[in-house]
Amino acid sequence: MSNKQHPGLHPLAHSAYAWLAPQGSWGWSNAGLIVDGEESLLVDTLYDLELTGQMLRKMRETEPLCESIDTLVNTHANGDHCHGNELVTGAEIIASTASALEMNDLPPEAMAALMDAARGMGGVGEYFLHCFGQFRFDDIRHTPPTRTFDGELDLHVGDKPVHLIEVGPAHTRGDVLVHSPNDRIVFTGDILFIQGTPVMWEGPVANWIKACLLIEDMDVDLIVPGHGPITDKHGVAHVRQYLQYVHDQARTRYDAGMSAFDAAKDIELSEYSAWSDPERIAVNVDSLYREFSGEQSTTDTIELFTRMAELAGFGVADSGSNDSDPPHADDADN
Numbered sequence: 001m002s003n004k005q006h007p008g009l010h011p012l013a014h015s016a017y018a019w020l021a022p023q024g025s026w027g028w029s030n031a032g033l034i035v036d037g038e039e040s041l042l043v044d045t046l047y048d049l050e051l052t053g054q055m056l057r058k059m060r061e062t063e064p065l066c067e068s069i070d071t072l073v074n075t076h077a078n079g080d081h082c083h084g085n086e087l088v089t090g091a092e093i094i095a096s097t098a099s100a101l102e103m104n105d106l107p108p109e110a111m112a113a114l115m116d117a118a119r120g121m122g123g124v125g126e127y128f129l130h131c132f133g134q135f136r137f138d139d140i141r142h143t144p145p146t147r148t149f150d151g152e153l154d155l156h157v158g159d160k161p162v163h164l165i166e167v168g169p170a171h172t173r174g175d176v177l178v179h180s181p182n183d184r185i186v187f188t189g190d191i192l193f194i195q196g197t198p199v200m201w202e203g204p205v206a207n208w209i210k211a212c213l214l215i216e217d218m219d220v221d222l223i224v225p226g227h228g229p230i231t232d233k234h235g236v237a238h239v240r241q242y243l244q245y246v247h248d249q250a251r252t253r254y255d256a257g258m259s260a261f262d263a264a265k266d267i268e269l270s271e272y273s274a275w276s277d278p279e280r281i282a283v284n285v286d287s288l289y290r291e292f293s294g295e296q297s298t299t300d301t302i303e304l305f306t307r308m309a310e311l312a313g314f315g316v317a318d319s320g321s322n323d324s325d326p327p328h329a330d331d332a333d334n
Contacts, residue, residue, distance in 0.1 A: 005020055005229045005230060007020050007021060007022040008020065009033075009055075009058045009059060009062060010230065011062075012183065012185055012222055012224075012230075013184065013185065013221075013222070014036075014160075014182065015034070015035040015063065016032070016033065016034050016035070016180060016183040016185055017032065017033040017035075017059070017062070017063075018030060018031075018032050018033075018187075018222075018224045018230055019031040019032065019033070019055050019058075019059070020229065020230070021046075021227070023276075024193065024194065024195060024196040024228035024229075024276060025131075025196060025227070025276050025277055026131035026132060026277065027047045027080045027131065027132055027134075027135055028047075028080070028227065029044065029046060029047065029080040029081055029190075029226055029227055030044070030225060030226060030227065030228075031043055031045065031046060031055060031081075032044070032178065032185075032187040032224050033059055033063065034157050034160060034162060034178075034180050034183065035063050035065050035066070035157065036157045036158025036159055036160040036182075037158025037159060038065065038158065039070045039071075039156075039157045039158045040063065040065045040066050040068075040069050040070055040071070041069070041071040041072070041073065041157045041162060042059075042066075042069050042071070042073070042088060042091070043073050043075065043178045043187040043189075043224075044072075044073070044074060044075055044081040044082070044187075044189065044226075045072065045082055045083065045084030045085050045087065045088060046080065046081075046083070046084045047079055047080035047083050047135045048083060048084065048135045048136045048137065048140060049083075049084060049086070049087060049136070049139060049140060050136065051084065051135075052083070052084025052087050053087055055084075056087060056088070068090060069088050069090075069091045070091060070157075071091055071092050071093075071094060071155065071157070072085065072088045072091045072092070072093045072094070073093075073094045073095070073164060073176065073178055074093065074094070074095040074099060074103075074145060074176075075175065075176045075177075075178065075187065075188070075189025075190070076096075076099050076102075076171060076174060076175045076176065076189050076190060077095075077098075077099045077102035077103045077172050077173065077174065078172060079106065079108065079111060079137075081189060081190070081226065082095075082103060082143075083108055083137070083140050084140075085143035085144075086140070086143040092146055092147055093143070093144070093145045093146045093147065094145055094146075094147045094149065094153070094155075094164065095145040095148060095174065095176065096149060096166045096168065096174035096175075096176050097148040097149065097150050097174065098150075098166075098168060098169065098172075098173040098174025099145070099148075099168075099173065099174035099175075099176070100144060100145045100148045100174075101173070102172060102173045102174060103142070103144055103145075104144075107142040108137045108138075108140035108141075108142055109137070109138075109140075109142070111132075111137040112137035112138040114128065115128065115129070115132060115133070115137060118133075122315070123306075123309050123310070123314040123315040124302065124306045124309045124314070126309070126314050126315070127305060127308065127309035127312060127314040128305065130312075130314070149164065149166070150166060151166055152164060152165050152166065157180075159182075160180060160182045160183070161180075161181060161182065162178065162179070162180050163177075163178075163179040163181070164176050164178055164179075165177045165179060165214070167191060167207065167208075167210070167211035167214065168202065168207065169202040169203065169207060170200070170202060170203065170204075170205075170207040170208035170211055171189075171191060171198065171199070171200060171201060171208065172190070172202050173202050175189055175190065175191055175211070176189060177189070177191065177211070177214070177215070179218065181219065181220075184219065184221040184222065185220055185221070185222045185223070185224065186215060186218055186220050186222075186223055186224070187224045188215060188223060188224065188225050188226060189226045190225075190226035190227065191208065191211045191212070191215070191225075191239075192212075192215075192223065192225035192226060192227075192228070192231065192235070192236060192239055193225060193226065193227045193228055193239065193275075194227070194229055194231045194235050194239070195228045195229065195276065196227050196228050196275055196276040196277055197242075197272065197275045197276065197277045197278050197279075197280040197281070198239060198242065198243065198280070199277075199280040199283050199284065200243075200283060200287045200288075201283065201287070202287070203287045203290070204291050205243055205244075205246075205247050205287075205291065208243055209240055209243055209244060212236050212237070212239055212240035212243070213240065215233070215236045216233050216236050216237060216240075223235065242272050242275075245272070246267065246281065246285065246288070247288055249263075249267045249268075250263055250267070250284075250285045250288040250289065250292075251288070251292065253266060253267070253285075254288075254289055254292045254293075260282075260285050260286045260288075260289040260299075261282060261285075261286075263285050263289070264281045264282040264285040264286070264307065265311065267281060267285070269281065277312075278311075279307075279308040279309075279311035279312040280308060281311070282307035282308050282311055283304050283307075283308065286299050286304060286307075
């Protein structure tokens with residue numbers, strides 16, 4: 001599978017398409033389209049209205065049936081996979097129940113407020129702007145799912161069966177795979193980051209590894225990740241191996257009494273260091289430590305971003321120097 005795929009719309013098979021972002025880092029997400037007969041299904045929208053509008057225009061130029069999309073599936077709650085929902089007018093919007101609830105944690109207006117505050121937040125604010133400063137959140141209307149499900153849901157797009165499979169909590173609380181068996185394609189949302197470091201906001205890691213194994217067992221030829229280039233089962237295995245490696249390395253350090261952040265700084269990423277955003281190890285180890293200890297409460301997301309900012313080389317010494325507290329972010333998007 002080529003690592004040099006160009007951004008934009010990629011025909012895959014039998015009127016199925018992938019929309020690839022120009023990069024796979026924070027906020028730059030992929031989407032998908034399945035068409036048959038007189039019906040169409042969109043897999044995810046993008047992080048802001050400009051990006052989503054550009055994608056929809058290209059899809060409509062290529063597939064006239066996309067002028068009125070029947071069904072939209074949001075694979076999970078992060079805004080880079082659902083903030084553009086309002087532009088898919090008239091569609092039934094489907095997500096897992098857990099994802100629909102999680103979408104309320106950081107609606108677009110909260111993300112806009114956070115970005116407005118970022119310039120006064122020191123190093124962690126610089127890191128927020130580095131990650132998310134190229135997106136616009138201030139004109140987005142939160143548009144939640146109109147239908148939810150738990151476990152699995154079978155749909156049809158024309159004569160094509162489409163299977164929705166809930167595999168979360170893993171990356172987030174309610175991650176969903178979208179499998180089109182006739183097209184021999186699966187759209188994975190952020191269960192897969194290809195050439196980029198996965199970020200485990202939720203866990204447990206065993207669910208994520210199980211989801212990778214499920215994809216590896218599917219009778220598919222093409223796998224469209226949430227971030228990064230289209231891949232095959234070798235790419236899935238590589239993500240699974242990263243998760244297992246970080247789990248094992250974190251467990252050793254947890255048992256030795258290291259703090260989560262010290263452990264994150266101490267783990268040698270080896271072959272995975274070339275993946276984008278390696279600083280996400282700080283979030284992954286924190287989630288694993290929570291799993292090891294049985295702790296129910298999660299670390300504040302501003303604190304997690306502060307740790308990532310430090311690992312990424314952004315100064316954080318003055319990040320707490322504001323007179324006023326920054327808006328709370330329950331979960332940043334990717």
